[in-house]
Amino acid sequence: MDDPGPAEGTSGPRRWESHGRQPRSQATQDALLDSAEALFASAGIDATAVTDVALGAKRSIGSLYHHFQNKETLVLAVVDRVLRDLEAVIETPLKPSHWHGLGIPDIVRNYVQTALAIERSRPGYKRILVEVGLHDAQTLSAYKRFRRRLDGGLTQLLLDRRENIGHPDPDTAARFAVDQLSAMLWARLDRVMTPTQLEDCDDEAFTAEAIASVNAYLRLRE
Amino acid sequence: MDDPGPAEGTSGPRRWESHGRQPRSQATQDALLDSAEALFASAGIDATAVTDVALGAKRSIGSLYHHFQNKETLVLAVVDRVLRDLEAVIETPLKPSHWHGLGIPDIVRNYVQTALAIERSRPGYKRILVEVGLHDAQTLSAYKRFRRRLDGGLTQLLLDRRENIGHPDPDTAARFAVDQLSAMLWARLDRVMTPTQLEDCDDEAFTAEAIASVNAYLRLRE
DNA sequence: ATTATCTATAGATCTATAGATAATGC
DNA sequence: ATTATCTATAGATCTATAGATAATGC
Numbered sequence: 001m002d003d004p005g006p007a008e009g010t011s012g013p014r015r016w017e018s019h020g021r022q023p024r025s026q027a028t029q030d031a032l033l034d035s036a037e038a039l040f041a042s043a044g045i046d047a048t049a050v051t052d053v054a055l056g057a058k059r060s061i062g063s064l065y066h067h068f069q070n071k072e073t074l075v076l077a078v079v080d081r082v083l084r085d086l087e088a089v090i091e092t093p094l095k096p097s098h099w100h101g102l103g104i105p106d107i108v109r110n111y112v113q114t115a116l117a118i119e120r121s122r123p124g125y126k127r128i129l130v131e132v133g134l135h136d137a138q139t140l141s142a143y144k145r146f147r148r149r150l151d152g153g154l155t156q157l158l159l160d161r162r163e164n165i166g167h168p169d170p171d172t173a174a175r176f177a178v179d180q181l182s183a184m185l186w187a188r189l190d191r192v193m194t195p196t197q198l199e200d201c202d203d204e205a206f207t208a209e210a211i212a213s214v215n216a217y218l219r220l221r222e
Numbered sequence: 223m224d225d226p227g228p229a230e231g232t233s234g235p236r237r238w239e240s241h242g243r244q245p246r247s248q249a250t251q252d253a254l255l256d257s258a259e260a261l262f263a264s265a266g267i268d269a270t271a272v273t274d275v276a277l278g279a280k281r282s283i284g285s286l287y288h289h290f291q292n293k294e295t296l297v298l299a300v301v302d303r304v305l306r307d308l309e310a311v312i313e314t315p316l317k318p319s320h321w322h323g324l325g326i327p328d329i330v331r332n333y334v335q336t337a338l339a340i341e342r343s344r345p346g347y348k349r350i351l352v353e354v355g356l357h358d359a360q361t362l363s364a365y366k367r368f369r370r371r372l373d374g375g376l377t378q379l380l381l382d383r384r385e386n387i388g389h390p391d392p393d394t395a396a397r398f399a400v401d402q403l404s405a406m407l408w409a410r411l412d413r414v415m416t417p418t419q420l421e422d423c424d425d426e427a428f429t430a431e432a433i434a435s436v437n438a439y440l441r442l443r444e
Numbered sequence: 445a446t447t448a449t450c451t452a453t454a455g456a457t458c459t460a461t462a463g464a465t466a467a468t469g470c
Numbered sequence: 471a472t473t474a475t476c477t478a479t480a481g482a483t484c485t486a487t488a489g490a491t492a493a494t495g496c
Contacts, residue, residue: 022468022473044356046268049458063475065460127356130415134266134349144417151419175419176431183405186416193352194408195366197373197397209398216438244447244494271484282450287486289448 020067029067031057037078041124045075045131079132079139082125083146089118094153096160104164104220105211107157112185112207119189126190147182154178158218166219177214184210242289251289253279259300263346267297267353301354301361304347305368311340316375318382326386326442327433329379334407334429341411348412369404376400380440388441399436406432 020026035056039048050071054064068074092098093114099107119126133140158165158174167173187194188206198206214220242248257278261270272293276286290296314320315336321329341348355362380387380396389395409416410428420428436442 020473024467025474028474044268046266047357050460051458060476061460062462062477066474071459133415135269140415143415147417151417155419172420172423172431176435179409179418179420180402180406180435182418183409183416184402187401187405187408193355193362193365194405195369195373196401196405197377198394198401201394209394213398213402213435213439216441217435219438242447246493247448250448272486273484283486284451284488285449293485 025067028057028059028063032059032064032067032074033078033081036074037082037125037128040075040078040128040131045128050074075132076136076139078128079142082122082128083142085122086118086125087146087149089114090150090153094149094157096157099157104158104161104218105215107154108181108211108214109207111154111181112210113203115185115189116203126186151178151182154181164218164221166221167217170218173218177217180217181210181214247289250279250281250285254281254286254289254296255300255303258296259304259347259350262297262300262350262353267350272296297354298358298361300350301364304344304350305364307344308340308347309368309371311336312372312375316371316379318379321379326380326383326440327437329376330403330433330436331429333376333403334432335425337407337411338425348408373400373404376403386440386443388443389439392440395440399439402439403432403436 020029032053036048036053039052039056050064051061053074054061057064064074068077093110129139129143133143155174155178158177159170162170162174165173187196188198191199198209242251254275258270258275261274261278272286273283275296276283279286286296290299315332351361351365355365377396377400380399381392384392384396387395409418410420413421420431
């Protein structure tokens with residue numbers, strides 16, 4: 001009854017790996033992950049039964065358990081895929097060379113637009129990360145690492161232009177401005193639970209006010 | 223096996239009422255609600271078994287079901303109590319007469335401090351509201367009504383002082399500023415899932431920067 | 445007599461496995 | 471021969487109830 005096992009997977013960088021040796025194996029894993037991510041995002045993880053995941057992927061429950069050791073492994077695989085995709089998306093825009101010759105308003109505008117676009121293309125991913133992160137320490141730290149990379153990278157881009165910042169304490173101001181921008185975006189993206197008074201204003205007007213707010217707080221110099 | 227019942231409770235304003243006719247009945251209900259709220263806030267609702275709620279309240283599972291029709295009723299009772307308490311707390315500070323002769327910075331400072339104090343005294347209430355609100359439409363609308371009352375009330379307090387607002391569109395600016403303030407606070411209060419770059423700065427410094435940001439964006443005139 | 449509480453357990457739901465069947469690739 | 475998939479179901483967990491026992495208040 002025990003499961004001594006080789007205790008693999010806890011030492012490697014990633015907690016889940018594909019072991020398929022036939023092409024259809026990958027297709028099934030993708031279908032299961034797609035189904036799981038969609039159901040987790042809309043109904044929540046606890047409320048989603050693994051049989052429903054298999055059903056949504058047009059596979060059997062036995063096939064699901066052939067690919068994933070248990071429900072937790074499936075959940076972590078979904079989280080890994082989401083975080084890996086997000087990290088790939090933010091990598092290029094965080095490079096200083098990508099913004100050579102451009103100013104803080106350009107950077108802020110792109111940040112806001114990119115965040116809005118990600119949510120549209122992958123609705124509800126945040127819900128999954130939160131639900132898992134509240135229980136699993138490894139997911140929580142991976143998620144925080146992603147947020148630190150994103151917020152820290154943006155802060156650095158602003159500080160690279162500190163000669164344009166009139167605020168008496170540019171370092172603190174840059175961090176506060178980025179925190180505020182992130183918070184605003186996450187509130188706007190969470191259309192379900194966070195009511196905002198600017199729900200009916202369109203993305204363009206929202207972006208314009210966000211830029212105006214950052215500029216005013218930083219006391220931006222042209 | 224059916225439960226025709228008098229179909230009561232769906233028409234009244236509140237979905238759950240105490241039916242106890244002995245003093246100890248109220249004490250048991252309070253103990254069960256306290257236990258439930260604490261467990262729901264720390265572990266989540268789905269992850270909390272009703273037997274654990276009874277255990278935490280030092281009551282039996284049979285006693286729990288004597289007071290609450292089912293788990294959902296218990297959850298809604300907890301939510302009702304949280305929202306009722308929150309509504310009572312914000313009522314006085316939202317009255318215009320409460321701020322006679324005082325300016326926007328005073329109002330913002332009090333708003334930030336009150337929000338921080340509420341979270342400290344009732345840790346994790348937000349998690350309960352979110353988890354229930356994602357599934358229950360009635361809780362979602364009750365929660366949104368609370369947020370609208372809070373954010374809308376604060377916006378009105380700012381607009382009562384529109385002669386001090388230099389922003390070309392004071393109505394939009396007031397709503398944006400309040401949205402931004404709320405978002406910042408909720409991010410700071412959610413110490414678990416929302417990493418911020420100002421985590422290590424204390425409440426006083428955070429409050430000062432929040433006021434500075436609002437003032438700069440609104441182009442506040444003294 | 446009524447209300448509240450308890451213990452014990454039925455019933456429902458979900459996760460995970462066993463073992464048979466089908467498809468793939470050397 | 472190996473890998474992938476399927477059906478059927480065992481086992482675990484949680485919600486909810488039945489029925490007995492204890493406490494309260496007229």
